[in-house]
Amino acid sequence: MKAFLCRKFGPINSHTVDEVDNLVPGDNEVVVDVHAAGVAFPDVLVVQGLYQIKPEFPFSPGGEFAGVISSTGSKVKMWNEGDRVIGFKGSGGFAEQAICNAYNIMPLPETMDYIIGSIFPLNYGTSIHAFKQRADLKEGESVLIMGAAGGLGLTAIHVAKAMGAKVIAAASSNEKLELCQSQGADETILYSRNNMNRDSQKEFSNKIKAATQGQGVDVIFDPVGGAYCEPALRAIAWKGRYLVIGFTSSIPSIPLNLALLKGCQIIGVFWGNFCLKEPLVNADNFKALFKMFENDQIKPFVVETYPLEKTAHAIELLANREALGKIAIKIRD
Secondary structure (H helix, E strand, O other), X not given: OEEEEEOOOOOHHHOEEEEOOOOOOOOOEEEEXXXXXXXXXXXXXXXXXXOOOOOOOOEOOOOEEEEEEEEEOOOOOOOOOOOEEEEEOOOOOOEOEEEEEOOOEEEOOOOOOHHHHHOOHHHHHHHHHHHHHHOOOOOOOEEEEOOXXXXXXXXXXXXXXXXXXXXXXXXXXXXXXHHHHHOOOOEEEEOOOOOOOHHHHHHHHHXXXXXXXXXXXXXXXXXXXXXXXXXXXXXXXXXXXXXXXXXXXXXXXXXXXXXXXXXXXXXXXXXXXXXXXXXHHHHHHHHHHHHHHHOOOOOOOEEEEEEHHHHHHHHHHHHOOOOOEEEEEEOOO
């Protein structure tokens, strides 16, 4: 079979598609013929050795995918050959076959195609976990989404709106903000990636306050970090919740006196660890997400698909923050 392989850590464009042996499942595993795989920011980091999890070499990145089970291990009882499934694991999706523990897959709904299924787990799983378990988001509350035009930002817009929140989208260009509005954002805030001085940061904070009629925002969803973290926190409401999702920009230093003055919480969101520690709660989250999808409350947005041979290019688009929305790798029809 063909697989996009990382044989040693290095630049994204140093990794290539190679021929490798077909996979054989262990007793508690299944092999999935992959039809499509989603590209996510951990893929940018893991091939360069910058991610907190470092798979054994050689490995194929791609932590989310959709396809059909082609073989099962001797102890697998809940799955059969021919089942349409969504897979979610640390790596392995950018290949014609992926191997999974029987508990790292879920049924692909009949109403969902392989492309949509492949981009569903990581971003939607993170968003609903962030808003439901970590922020306890209530209907009518306001949510600020940083980096809102990225794949994760757009899913956060979808989920927050489905939960009844007012959504304020922040992004670095008018083109990105127009996309956010088309995906359901109620208000938008433009900020500059290249001019992060004190004046621009203060202006950003003031825009958040203006969008909430001076009350401050109830929940901040931040997968970006960087220079706008502190001004966003300065505009949080009393008893607000700042959700730390990731750091596509850089890891900021936060003055903790702001948490004291605002009576707010700074909350970490790590969906991957949540899946391991609370699998039943995660399963309930996806039942809710699939219901939202069936009711047209969430409409996943895939901006582009690429063949397996273009995987490095697709990952680089994400690394350079050039992708508006989610990118998928199409492996089979």
